[in-house]
Amino acid sequence: MRGRETDSVDVAGATLPAADSIRRRVALRWGAHAAWVLVLAMATELRVGRFGFHPSDQGFILAQAWRVLQGEVPHADIISARPLGSAILHVVDFALPGPLFFASSCLAMVQIALTTIAFAVLVTRRPVLSWGPGLTALVAAAALLNLNGFPLMAWHTVDGITLTACGAWALDSGLRKGNPYARLGGLALLGAAVFVKQSFVLAAVIGLVWTLWYPNRLRRLPGDVLALGAFGIAYVAWVSIGGGFGEMVGQLTGGVPAYGERLLGLWLEDPQVLLRPPVRELTFFAAIAAVLLVLRLAGDRLGAAGRVVSWLLALGGAAAVVWTVVDGRFTASSRWADVLWWILAVAVVVHATVRRKVSWAGLLVLATGFMTSLSWGNDTPTLLTGSLALTALLLLGFVLPDLSPVLRRTWLTATAGLTAVVLCGWAVVAHHDEAAYLDLSHDKLTADLGTVSPAMRGIRTNPSTYTYVAQIRDCLQRYPASRVAVLPDNPFAYPVFGLRNPFPLEWPLPLEIVGDAPQRMLDTAAELNHEGDYLVLFETVPNKTLAQGGPVPAQVGADAPIVDYLGLENALRARLTGQPVACGSFVGKWVR
Secondary structure (H helix, E strand, C coil), X not given: CHHHHHCEEEECCEEEEHHHHHHHHHHHHHHHHHHHHHHHHHHHHHHHHCECCCCCHHHHHHHHHHHHXXXXXECCCECCCCCCHHHHHHHHHHHXXXXXXXXXXXXXXXXXXXXXXXXXXXXXXXXXXXXXXXHHHHHHHHHHHHHCCCCCCCCHHHHHHHHHHHHHHHHHHHHHHCCHHHHHHHHHHHHHHCCCCHHHHHHHHHHHHHHHXXXXXXXXXXXXXXXXXXXXXXXXXXXXXXXXXXHHHHHHHCXXXXXCHHHHCCCCCCHHHXXXXXXXXXXXXXXXXXXXXXXXXXXXXXXXXXXXXXXXXXXXXXXXXXXXXXXXXXXXHHCHHHHHHHHHHHHHHHHHHHHXXXXXXXXXHHHHHHHHHCCCCCCCCHHHHHHHHHHXXXXXXXXXXXXHHHHCCXXXXXXHHHHHHHHHHHHHHXXXXXXXXXXXXXHHCCEEHHHCCHHHCCCEECHHHHHHHHHHHXXXXXXCCCEEEEECCCCCHHHHHCCCCCCCCCCCCHHXXXXXXXXXXXXXXXXXXXXXXXXXXXXXXXXXHHHCCCCCCCCCCCCCCCCCCCCHHHHHHHHCCCXXXXXXXXXXXXXX
């Protein structure tokens, strides 16, 4: 009887098997972690994400996903300088409850939080369910720092980071625990990262090296390679069946390459920046790290004095990380994310030297930061700043004398973590309130775009941008057509108003014009002339004017000059033979 009693526990007056009780506790812990992620995402969206809107970036991925939903084939029907993995993934945004843009923004914050969690698990080697309130709060703070000044929106770089982090998390867990489903799933995620943006090709390489590092690799190799290439095989097969294989090759190899030279050569062009903010914090951190390295290599020979000095140096290193954020002011131009990347590189070296073991997780975060920086518009690992900072601090902590006396004090770690959440949250809110992404300060975002379209309910912007978006709606009502384009900077319009874009590009920016894009755009104009029933609108108000809350005319003439980057828009306007129309600040050609 005694043995049977030890196999059960009493819960709320009922006797349940111990296994059931354990499963319930595990479920509650997972539920608690899922809850804080969702609460963080919703709170960030309500206070930050929904304030500010720009017609270009914030609808780009959703516009491509909308086309995929209509059955269009990547590269055959949709020209893109990148693989359209993000468009495929964000089809799910249209199934989320709530207004499209609000729900999509919440999902973006969930992705950022999951990324931060995944990297923290890999670096600490502690499963999520073992986290206390202190570590959980620090990870939440790092997630807010990862967002910093970036707008909450569906974006291919965010997708690439999330797939890399979560794929590595699942792969590591699967290999260590012998779980084939986690291992294969992790490899599939790492392989999929390549197809949201070419710069994440290193993620697949990392996945392959990682799985080959473990025993029984030859037996696992065929299945692992197949899982790693699963998304890519399906993608290429779909494109090929749709007749776009040749176009895919031309488009994906025709863009301007990015090498990450600004990140890797942070101070090479001008070494004096090592004494100026925020790069000076790297110099300070490196000096501290060098002294700490000498002390830790001496071990316990220096006694209590050595331990005290090590702690003081670590606090100085933490101050350098914090001050990098302060000096960076959340602006990409300050290169503060580059500084954090190099600080982490120094921390990886110190950790490896002292512990006689390389932190592969630290190298993974560094590699992901490098992949993130391979960008045309934002060539810095800004979207990974929180994870860069947290990883550097953790690696620094791992080389200190025994931390157990501190870590066992829950009140102390919880207080530190919650303080970090409050400070990071305050900094993010203050920055976005000062000037939302390509929009005005919080007090000037007085117009709710939900009155223009239910898909944008809750999204607030300045009166000029509101007027601009409302004019597009009015034009669509005034000049109805089955095929509609709004060129060049308005990809948001297609998912918001349910439009079918006849052209193969949503946002014909110069860098997005790859392959035979100009000729295909002109050929589409000829087809529209032949088939009729179209409306092609051209904006006359530059997007910079909207971002500054500048004037949006109530009416312009049908011959008003339009926004044109490469002469393509004016060429299309000249080639289209429809009736010239003017509607609000837009001009266009219309055939019913």
